[in-house]
Amino acid sequence: MNLSSTFEKALILGAYPLLALTVTAYEATAATAIVIIAAVLAWLTTLWLRSLIPEPLRWLVVVAVSAAIALGGGLLAPFLFPLSTAITTRLAVAGITPIVFIACVTDERETRGGIVPTFISFVVVMLVAGLLREALGNGTLFLRQITASGTAVAGIMGTPTGAFLFLGATMIVARLAARRLVADDTAGEAHTLQRGKR
Amino acid sequence: MNEGVQVLLNYMLSENVMLVSFFGVTLLLTETEGARAAMKGGLVFATAVLVSTLVGTLLATALPGGEVIEMLAFLVVSLLAVSAIRAGGRLTGERLGLPAPLYALPLLVGSQALLTQASLDFPLTFAAAVGVGLGVYIVYVLSTSMFEQIRLTETRSVVKGVPALIIALGILGFALMGFQLL
Incomplete structure (x- = not known):
């Protein structure tokens, strides 16, 4: 079980560079959507160019x-989400966050085993971080006041x-969860072995 | 206080591109050389950021054509800066399965975008670029020193390494933001 490393990879390569601009849930949604679209299209471009252009x-x-x-x-996002105009420049940088390039890694092992969990972790972390930070930091949720x-x-x-x-804190919780899963797996295997011997 | 000094201090501390704007976080988390080596390595990164920020911001101001041309200018300047860093022996090989230079791009492009958005005149842009470069150097050296210390510390593996470094960087970021009162 390699949950911890996949999760940490998503945090380090995707979430951190974008967190300065995702203080609200709308900002988090916009940034996540841009990164995913950029990643998919960049990956398709790489597939298309693989045989034509050297490394x-x-x-x-x-x-x-x-x-x-x-x-x-970044330029379109303010028309779709209620965002400040100051954020568009920062959203434009979203396309060069390294998680986009994960999609373009030519290593087959990486593409098959790592990309889907990494992107799912990235999306979950971005959205949860946006929601929690808006609720705790601004007292709003999707710009609606939630505190009295x-x-x-x-x-x-x-x-x-x-x-x-x-x-x-999220990374520590993920590591604890991964450790617990490994411990459960090991305990389960030991139990099965013992039953087999009997 | 002189306006130029104030801008320099602002970009070095309270608007630090590494910890407050987050653009340099990927570099901090992937370039984890020892503290002694970071004194020299930090100089290379800081100089590259300073020069690219200054050149990119001036280019973006001079070029007509709006945000698309600006972004193109930022990218070209950043790629040239990355090539210069690589020529100096840094950012070679791979980190987490990706070419190392990719981790420097958010920092280089982000710094230029940040300063262009501020719309400062030339003397203040220069002061701001110096502030950005100094901020990168200070945080890079502090971060690598902290990471080295964390690696040597006896603590539980759940906390050791990146999580401890991230929390320490967060606390350092709050300290830097406190300088907004300047």
Whole structure:
């Protein structure tokens, strides 16, 4: 069971570079959508170009494609979600977060075993982080007030650096969960072996 | 306080691109050389960020054509900066299955986008770029030193390594944000 490393990979390569801009649930949804679309299209481009362009040039093309998609997404996002105009520049950077490039890794093992769980972890973390940080940091959920007095429960979570604490704690919980799963598997195997001997 | 000094301190501390804007986090978490080596390595990264930020921001201001041309300029400048860093022997090989230079791109492009968005005049842009470079150097050296210390510390494996570093960086980020009162 390699849950911990897949999860950590999604956090390190995907979530961290985007957390400064995902203080609300809408921002998190927009950033996640842009990254996933950029990743899928960059991956398709890589597949298409694999036989035509040599390795170093291929990366340049992939970087350009993903950046262009993210820029377009960043400019379109304020029309689809209630976002501030200041965020569009930052959303444009979403296309060059390394998780986009995971999709383009040519290693077959990586593509088969790692990409789907990594992206699912990324989406879950981004959305949960957006929801929790908006609720705790701003006292709102999807821009609707949820606290009686309109005050934030933990204003610190609404700041970009508050995300560090959130994700540090998330990573520790994931490691504990992974360790417990491994322990359960081992205990289960030992139990089966004992029954077999009897 | 002189306006230029204030801008420099702001971009070095309270608007640090590594910890407050998050653009350099991937670099911090993947380039984990020892503290001594980081003193030299940090200089390479900081210089590259300083020069690329200054050049990219000035290019974006000078070029007509809006955000698409700006983004293209940022990318070209960033790729040139990455090539220069690689020529200096850094960012070679792979990290977590990807070419190492990819981890520097969010920092390089993000810094340029951040300063372009601020729309400062040339002397203040220069001060801001120096602030960004100094901020990158300080955080890079501090981060690698902390990671080295965490690796040597006897603690539970659940916390050891990246989680402890991330929480420490978060606390450091809060400390830097406190300088907004300047």
